[in-house]
Amino acid sequence: MAGMLVDERDQKFVLFEQLEIDKLSDYELYSEFDKDVYLMVLSEAKKLAENEFMPLNSVGDTEGVVFKDGKVIMPESFHRLWALWNEGEWRGLDIPAEYGGQGMPTVLGMAANEFFEAANLAFQMSVAMPRGGALLIAQHGSDEQRAKYVDKILTGEWSSTMALTEAEAGSDVGATRTIAERNEDGTYSIKGAKVFITCGDMDLAKNIIHLALARVKGAPAGTKGLSLFLVPKYKINSDGSPGEPNDIKVVSVEKKLGLKASPTCQLSFGEENNCTGELIGRENQGMTIFFTMMNESRLIAARHGAGIASSAYIHALEYSRERLQGSQIGKESNRQSPIIKHPDIRRMLTMMKSYTEGVRALIYYSSYCIDRVHVADSKEEKQKWEKRLGFLTPVTKAYGTELSFRVTEAALQVYGGYGYTKDYPIEQFLRDEKVHSIFEGTNGIQALDLAGRKLSRDSNDLYTGLLKDITEFCTEYKEHSGLKAYISILDEAKKALAEASVFLLELQKKDFELFALYANQYLELFGDVIVGWLLLWQAVIAWEKLSSIAGDSNPDNAQLENFVTDNVEAAFYSGKLGAAKFFISNVVSLASAKAAIIRIADRSALQIAENAFVV
């Protein structure tokens, strides 16, 4: 049995047997790495996460952050994690070497970080944000800015935030009111208020660099008039050291449902007209710059949710093996049986297994697309992976976090009444998990991104890309001796998704409101099909491996019971078959009916008069 955080065998399966990421080493960019290096990284991440991060998860939840004298104090024990994280140079793992990172593939960064997020997401938020900040400055800053900030942030000496949201500008970023005024020395004076700033203040780092969106005086309204600024907590001396405090006030720290050890701050910039920032990139480029980070940060949000779900699943699994209740069906015994023997518990565990592994595959595959963009040797090749990533990103974020929440909820259900108590970690998981359907672009925004932006712009890339791959997969395996029934369900579902896509594209031209009403259902259908494909792809691989271990061309689970019990590898592969079959039978099988809902496009939700909801 693996640890309590992540199914490591499954990680390796996706990385090396499904995506074969070791083949990325064939490209110059990743040529210095190999499978052994990747395995070592994963093993180190696991050790650190299990030994250090996990024990402090509930400590963080209980202590929370303290807001005192205008400053945020993190749980004392988090200082050790911060130091260990710095020491391990984890922030730079998948940041290009030219920027001071280790330059490993994004997909490996995703896998390694899964451990930390499964172990202690509240702490992990404090290091995930600066990693993105460092990358953004490295990619878009001037040479001077790179020299000034990137290394300090990557080493953890300083931290950074993403300061986008305002009280009146949440999903509606274009409504940003923070103002920047050009000073004679080239700096800008920043004035405005930001809300929901993760780690907007904290005492783990010596300085905090806020990446703040603001509108230069006289710039156009909406998103196209926004610029991005580096606004340090402490102004920076000419020798690069933190100097006098910038004019940034921590107004308050949110009291939240979960993630209590991750400070969510309201910040006020320039109340005394003395807040100075540096422009990054050019004026009015703010959103363009942020968009270059968008795919990755949305995948990371999905990973945050998936990490918790992974640990919740394993906890529930372990609990179901230990907890005795009722007697097993078909056994006469008066002895109580572990609840894992009960069909309804097995239903929940298999659902959790398939969702967890499906979301993992989805996140890794999407991240792998980023790496394929990086190594592409032609414009066409690069665009192919970019377009694919474009479709997958909103799906991974929204569908992934939705499934992860369902997993966490089911974990609580497996624990029964005990799950509702603070004696077990599940209720914290549920509280920490819930934010992910909102965070980093609500799931509703993701659906509009998928249907309203990606589909309407790149439908052809969908048909000739992802959907074509699925068609080819189904064609190749339609006579598969063990999986053909499932392949056929996936094939039907893919057709339904294609038809729904065509329908929505037409609808969008005729009735945008009605189109927007079904964006969410479309994203769900999209997720069902893609995850179904990824899991069935895994099943095909698992079938082959299992056949080869069993020396049997038709390794049916039922016949292999003893064999599977004795052979861990066989058990793993048979589990992969089970998870795929479950997901296809119970989820993907609904795709045609879900597509029909979209095609029928009932208007009731738009037609209800506003005063008719509750009179």
Added chain:
Amino acid sequence: MAGMLVDERDQKFVLFEQLEIDKLSDYELYSEFDKDVYLMVLSEAKKLAENEFMPLNSVGDTEGVVFKDGKVIMPESFHRLWALWNEGEWRGLDIPAEYGGQGMPTVLGMAANEFFEAANLAFQMSVAMPRGGALLIAQHGSDEQRAKYVDKILTGEWSSTMALTEAEAGSDVGATRTIAERNEDGTYSIKGAKVFITCGDMDLAKNIIHLALARVKGAPAGTKGLSLFLVPKYKINSDGSPGEPNDIKVVSVEKKLGLKASPTCQLSFGEENNCTGELIGRENQGMTIFFTMMNESRLIAARHGAGIASSAYIHALEYSRERLQGSQIGKESNRQSPIIKHPDIRRMLTMMKSYTEGVRALIYYSSYCIDRVHVADSKEEKQKWEKRLGFLTPVTKAYGTELSFRVTEAALQVYGGYGYTKDYPIEQFLRDEKVHSIFEGTNGIQALDLAGRKLSRDSNDLYTGLLKDITEFCTEYKEHSGLKAYISILDEAKKALAEASVFLLELQKKDFELFALYANQYLELFGDVIVGWLLLWQAVIAWEKLSSIAGDSNPDNAQLENFVTDNVEAAFYSGKLGAAKFFISNVVSLASAKAAIIRIADRSALQIAENAFVV
């Protein structure tokens, strides 16, 4: 606009326009009541809930209960609620007059209590439990016991608990280990430990009567050897006053995800061999007695969940009218628009509306079945309503609490980031709501009750009862000028449910484990169809009323926009049409595909080897 708790117009619609509960007055049992009385009760409940209960909901959550010196101290402000509750004689509202109650219909009690639960569930738990206890003693106690306990509990001088669960006997009640030993004076000595006892101790009442399950020494194993005892916190003097403390120790009080102002206690009975109880009913009748309460207490659990969902929905609706973000589709304006204008928010609001109203209809209809049992004038008539109630109870509990949780979750999503903070009540709603899928028989247990007990015993009553009614409904309205498309979807869904029922009955004989694996899906399908029926039944009524108000035989929503805006009643009825159409199109339309999942009955979840979940 109604208050923030319950859609009162919808309550009245279900009670008086759909179920026509005023017609219950035609029966002797309810002849002294009429619609005016019912309306007055609802109005008083609303006033008390809004003015007194609601303001203390977050106070209770923040203060929680205190466990000190072996005693549970409730939030100070709850004493006032307890006094007001006693004064209003709310406990006895729907308890028969012969037992000291006011004898109103159960369905009215459900409606009135909805306000209190929407306002402050944690407090409401402290009064809902004793109501059930009083009723149980009234129905099953001796004359002496009735005289001794019922009035004191109904008036709130004393409280009572249901002390069933033990650490090793949760869903598996038959594993109860608490022992009762007959004393010479006819009392019993009780010894054992109980967990998860709601209000197992508290300081609102002067005495607490525990209704505890225990096994008399020498009684058979399993549920059939369990007896029920009245075990008072303070032994009762011959004059009926509380005397010396009984030997009951409060071991601990659970720290929980939610319902922090409702003490969940671990109790130890007879540690010093001095815990005395009275048998109620006869020995080994404990479970039989509890089963007579089961239907009602499960409906009440559903109502608990529905109350929170109701308030969460109305809060989200109000928020969506006030919160400005983005501009409305199709409007050029740069002005931000209330989010209720955005299609995805409308999707969530309409979903919440249809779920909330559907669950309300389901709870009321099920409770109405109880009243029909009470007034039945023949054995056949009585049995007809009993059987119907038998099917509806597990569905109402499990499907109802599932939908209520979805509503609460969607409410949080409508609030966006703010929903995740303690500045708004939604995060508490989510925490308080979550217990209901576990409490009062987990939802998995309900599914087994539906498929394994009710369906297998009474399938004929299903076919000739509920399903026949739905068939007749569909036949009657299949040419309905405004709803025929929806009627047709319901008709298909009902056929799918009927087929799934026949299939499962066969499967049960051949393969009970596989049958049990699909019990949950069966319950979901059952819920989809029944709620679809109840909502479409409402739509037919609403259509008629709307036609009559509009003076138009085909009152299509779109044409009536201005009319609906000006006329509150028209708005209400048009909203009912919208909710029904939404539920049928988005939920009931999946029924055939869900039934197919059951019929295909994939075995993967049973086949996965235990060591194959995570290797």
